Amino acid sequence: MQRENPIRDLQHIPAALQPILNALCEVGIDLSRVIQRGPLGGALGAAVGENLGGDTQKALDLMADDAFCERLKTANVRFYASEEQDVVAELDPAGAYAVAIDPLDGSSNIDVNVSIGTIFSIFEAAATGDASVLRPASEQIGAGYIIYGPQTMLVCTFGKGTQEYLLDPDSKQFVLVAEAVKVPDTSREFAINASNYRHWSRPIRAYIDDCLAGEEGPRASNFNMRWVASLVAETHRILTRGGVFLYPGDARKGYERGRLRMVYECAPIAFVIQQAGGLATDAQDPILGKTAESLHARTPFVFGSTDKVSRIAAYHDLPDEEVNALFGNRGLFRV
Numbered sequence: 001m002q003r004e005n006p007i008r009d010l011q012h013i014p015a016a017l018q019p020i021l022n023a024l025c026e027v028g029i030d031l032s033r034v035i036q037r038g039p040l041g042g043a044l045g046a047a048v049g050e051n052l053g054g055d056t057q058k059a060l061d062l063m064a065d066d067a068f069c070e071r072l073k074t075a076n077v078r079f080y081a082s083e084e085q086d087v088v089a090e091l092d093p094a095g096a097y098a099v100a101i102d103p104l105d106g107s108s109n110i111d112v113n114v115s116i117g118t119i120f121s122i123f124e125a126a127a128t129g130d131a132s133v134l135r136p137a138s139e140q141i142g143a144g145y146i147i148y149g150p151q152t153m154l155v156c157t158f159g160k161g162t163q164e165y166l167l168d169p170d171s172k173q174f175v176l177v178a179e180a181v182k183v184p185d186t187s188r189e190f191a192i193n194a195s196n197y198r199h200w201s202r203p204i205r206a207y208i209d210d211c212l213a214g215e216e217g218p219r220a221s222n223f224n225m226r227w228v229a230s231l232v233a234e235t236h237r238i239l240t241r242g243g244v245f246l247y248p249g250d251a252r253k254g255y256e257r258g259r260l261r262m263v264y265e266c267a268p269i270a271f272v273i274q275q276a277g278g279l280a281t282d283a284q285d286p287i288l289g290k291t292a293e294s295l296h297a298r299t300p301f302v303f304g305s306t307d308k309v310s311r312i313a314a315y316h317d318l319p320d321e322e323v324n325a326l327f328g329n330r331g332l333f334r335v
């Protein structure tokens, strides 16, 4: 039986990339159904293995990876670079594109009924799999995510703004709901896993300390904190109501460059955020100017409203003595 086109409104999606977006959305629709059924469909959050990055793989991680890998074989995709696979796979030697993917982001939230997602990045295929994805993030020609939450949405960019589509549960089609999303710059929210405070560098601690000091502190304003532990959910909140996200490098072994992966997490989210008028850095330099050194390489990641992300970079630019002085004299960054 011929399926209805999974995306109703195609005008913002370049014609050459529509087969890929249709493939991603078809699988996304199937996954959203599986996720809604939760334990009725089996133990989705059961640990079944470990990936090369050292993360525990859940049943749903592998189910999602298999489904995207299979479906993209007939979508003009030559190379498939997945969080769940050790190396870049060749799907169709005649394909014109490479897709990098985090098939299931936020795996720790599968069993707790909190939003999770799929993150993807699209490049033109180069001669090899590695050459296709280990190149400047600015060479992405498309990127986005599907969020499986109270609503299932597709958020994506092809370099001409960031668009949002909502999955209509009746028609089972993604319907365009926002043509030019803009990160609001008025928010007073930050997102960071504060349990790692003792491991952070001085500039990161100084920034968060100043937020926590509230009205009495140098920012002269009260801040609010969020941590969902699903990158897609944090991104969606920041696109909707602003704020800043930080997953910095820290002193824990293996976390020197944070936790998030450059190729299939940070690069695509950076493209989406920057096309929505925000900024994404490795805490200092723009992610879009960077190239991953290997498929599963990590990078510190800071993104959100431009003023806040720039402020965090400025804390890093200060000489050590001045950052230390911030702990005693908070007048420096008064807004």
Ligand SMILES: O=P(O)(O)OC[C@H]1O[C@](O)(COP(=O)(O)O)[C@@H](O)[C@@H]1O
Residues within 6 Å of the ligand: 055, 083, 102, 104, 105, 106, 107, 108, 193, 229, 230, 231, 232, 259
């Ligand atoms: O558990 P932590 O250290 O707070 O990390 C949370 C981060 O890990 C992630 O879940 C990593 O993604 P995966 O679930 O795809 O491995 C991000 O979505 C999230 O931002």
Ligand SMILES: [Mg+2]
Residues within 6 Å of the ligand: 102, 104, 105, 106, 231, 265
């Ligand atoms: Mg992830």
Ligand SMILES: [Mg+2]
Residues within 6 Å of the ligand: 061, 083, 102, 103, 104, 105, 106, 107
């Ligand atoms: Mg994942």
